[in-house]
Amino acid sequence: MQLSAIPAVQPSAPVTSNDPVVQVRSICKTYGDIEALRNIDLEFSRGKLTTLLGPSGCGKTTLLKIIAGLVPANSGEIRVNGRAVTGPGPERAFVFQDFALMPWATVMRNVAFGLELRGVNAAERKRVATRYIEEVGLAGFEEKYPHELSGGMRQRVGIARAFAVNADVLLLDEPFSAVDEQNRRKFQEDLLRLVDLEKKTFIFVTHSIEEAVYVSDRIVLLSPRPGRISQVIDPKIDRSASPDDIRRDPGYLDTVEEIWDGLRHYVD
Amino acid sequence: MNIFGYRIPMMASLLVWAVLWEIVGRLDLIFLIPPMTSIIETGVHLVQTSSWQKASIITLRSFGIGMSLAIGVGVPLGILMGRFKAVDNIMGLWVNMFVSAPLSALVPVLMILFGLGETTVVVTVFLFAVWIIVLDARAGVMQVPTSLLEMGRSYGANGWVLFTKIILLSALPEILAGIRIGLIRGVKGVVIGQILVSIIGYGELFELFSRSFEMESFWALTLILFVVAMLLSAFVETFEKRIEYYAGAR
Numbered sequence: 001m002q003l004s005a006i007p008a009v010q011p012s013a014p015v016t017s018n019d020p021v022v023q024v025r026s027i028c029k030t031y032g033d034i035e036a037l038r039n040i041d042l043e044f045s046r047g048k049l050t051t052l053l054g055p056s057g058c059g060k061t062t063l064l065k066i067i068a069g070l071v072p073a074n075s076g077e078i079r080v081n082g083r084a085v086t087g088p089g090p091e092r093a094f095v096f097q098d099f100a101l102m103p104w105a106t107v108m109r110n111v112a113f114g115l116e117l118r119g120v121n122a123a124e125r126k127r128v129a130t131r132y133i134e135e136v137g138l139a140g141f142e143e144k145y146p147h148e149l150s151g152g153m154r155q156r157v158g159i160a161r162a163f164a165v166n167a168d169v170l171l172l173d174e175p176f177s178a179v180d181e182q183n184r185r186k187f188q189e190d191l192l193r194l195v196d197l198e199k200k201t202f203i204f205v206t207h208s209i210e211e212a213v214y215v216s217d218r219i220v221l222l223s224p225r226p227g228r229i230s231q232v233i234d235p236k237i238d239r240s241a242s243p244d245d246i247r248r249d250p251g252y253l254d255t256v257e258e259i260w261d262g263l264r265h266y267v268d
Numbered sequence: 269m270n271i272f273g274y275r276i277p278m279m280a281s282l283l284v285w286a287v288l289w290e291i292v293g294r295l296d297l298i299f300l301i302p303p304m305t306s307i308i309e310t311g312v313h314l315v316q317t318s319s320w321q322k323a324s325i326i327t328l329r330s331f332g333i334g335m336s337l338a339i340g341v342g343v344p345l346g347i348l349m350g351r352f353k354a355v356d357n358i359m360g361l362w363v364n365m366f367v368s369a370p371l372s373a374l375v376p377v378l379m380i381l382f383g384l385g386e387t388t389v390v391v392t393v394f395l396f397a398v399w400i401i402v403l404d405a406r407a408g409v410m411q412v413p414t415s416l417l418e419m420g421r422s423y424g425a426n427g428w429v430l431f432t433k434i435i436l437l438s439a440l441p442e443i444l445a446g447i448r449i450g451l452i453r454g455v456k457g458v459v460i461g462q463i464l465v466s467i468i469g470y471g472e473l474f475e476l477f478s479r480s481f482e483m484e485s486f487w488a489l490t491l492i493l494f495v496v497a498m499l500l501s502a503f504v505e506t507f508e509k510r511i512e513y514y515a516g517a518r
């Protein structure tokens with residue numbers, strides 16, 4: 001039924017690229033009577049960071065969890081590296097909005113948890129986890145427990161855990177929403193560094209326009225419920241500039257403005 | 269404890285009551301209340317008698333067996349109820365009924381069913397302790413955060429692995445809290461069971477002391493039971509504290 005429904009805002013033609021790692025095909029999702037997502041078509045290419053941006057409740061988390069294989073769609077299909085998704089898989093790793101750390105386990109064990117589940121031996125686990133703990137700036141905190149860390153540090157653990165399993169696709173659900181504003185900027189800069197370093201496909205969810213424009217290679221704007229693709233934007237920003245210069249870059253400011261304009265008719 | 273806005277430590281307030289008791293006892297007002305010092309003195313003698321030691325062994329045995337059964341049945345049942353709606357529907361009503369039921373009233377029925385012996389006491393301990401253990405284990409399993417379950421699944425855990433590595437550990441604080449309360453209820457159960465059966469263990473001693481008006485011995489035995497119950501609770505509490513890091517993350 002939703003398949004035939006015409007979205008209120010016509011989405012631009014499905015974005016294609018030469019090397020799609022993740023393909024989202026006509027995904028629809030309802031929770032009981034609530035229609036969360038309507039007819040989502042998207043492709044995500046390797047080495048790029050794509051942001052799903054939209055007001056809260058528009059189905060961003062739902063779409064991300066469908067891609068992760070955690071939530072089944074009502075119709076449509078997800079393909080990762082060409083194979084249809086039926087559940088979670090080792091080529092995808094998830095970073096949770098509320099961190100989802102095991103409170104009974106140390107930072108080391110939390111970061112190594114994905115490897116532990118895969119049956120990697122203890123020495124190798126420790127080696128890999130140590131590397132990523134260091135990479136997210138938590139060296140020295142290996143034996144601490146989550147409750148001994150600040151919110152920002154906990155999410156660094158969540159990010160290190162996702163990197164440690166060496167997945168092709170990283171799914172990040174508003175990872176910085178529980179982090180205060182000063183640390184947020186630092187996080188965003190660190191994320192850009194990691195995107196550059198790791199050459200993975202990032203699908204990033206946020207409801208902050210500035211954050212989206214700052215970190216993204218591409219922004220997918222979702223409409224309020226039921227979530228549909230209302231616009232796809234490719235910010236033209238020189239990323240080699242310093243963080244402060246990027247935030248003053250005309251391309252950055254224009255894109256923020258463009259998105260505001262796109263959202264204006266929802267607010268009215 | 270708070271009195272007139274002042275925080276009074278538990279021990280200090282106990283001491284106040286003990287002194288008050290001593291004064292009332294010394295005044296010789298009520299025959300039922302001998303001075304605290306002579307109760308303690310009697311207690312010291314009591315624990316050296318073979319009748320007390322034998323009674324203690326029987327009591328400990330009934331308590332131990334009853335509690336092991338209560339934990340062995342209660343924890344798995346609670347977990348099943350938390351995990352499976354069907355089990356919860358079948359058992360929920362009974363557990364909720366029994367957890368607040370006046371179980372002492374059931375003991376005479378148990379005496380008919382199980383005879384005037386240790387079995388009745390064991391069953392009483394079990395019935396006193398098991399329900400709260402079930403309910404807390406159930407609550408623990410149901411309170412596992414959804415995101416933690418999703419985290420486990422997204423990194424490849426399923427079925428048994430998810431259960432042992434996430435669900436069980438996440439529910440552990442509640443399970444332990446249930447066991448702690450269960451232990452205290454079990455102490456109540458063993459005492460009430462023995463008193464009502466009245467021919468074994470402390471029940472026999474209580475019967476003997478009250479019939480021959482040995483109030484010092486009577487109170488001494490009561491005091492010992494109080495102390496043991498408090499020590500048991502304190503022991504489990506320190507164990508709970510050792511896994512305190514759970515609390516911080518919740």
Ligand SMILES: Nc1ncnc2c1ncn2[C@@H]1O[C@H](COP(=O)(O)OP(=O)(O)O)[C@@H](O)[C@H]1O
Pocket residue numbers: 031034036054055056057058059060061062063225
């Ligand atoms: N498990 C669920 N059961 C019922 N409704 C849900 C569930 N999860 C999400 N929803 C509903 O679906 C809509 C989209 O939710 P969500 O994907 O979390 O949005 P977002 O992440 O964009 O804020 C919301 O209206 C929400 O109330």
Ligand SMILES: [Mg+2]
Pocket residue numbers: 060061062174
């Ligand atoms: Mg969300």
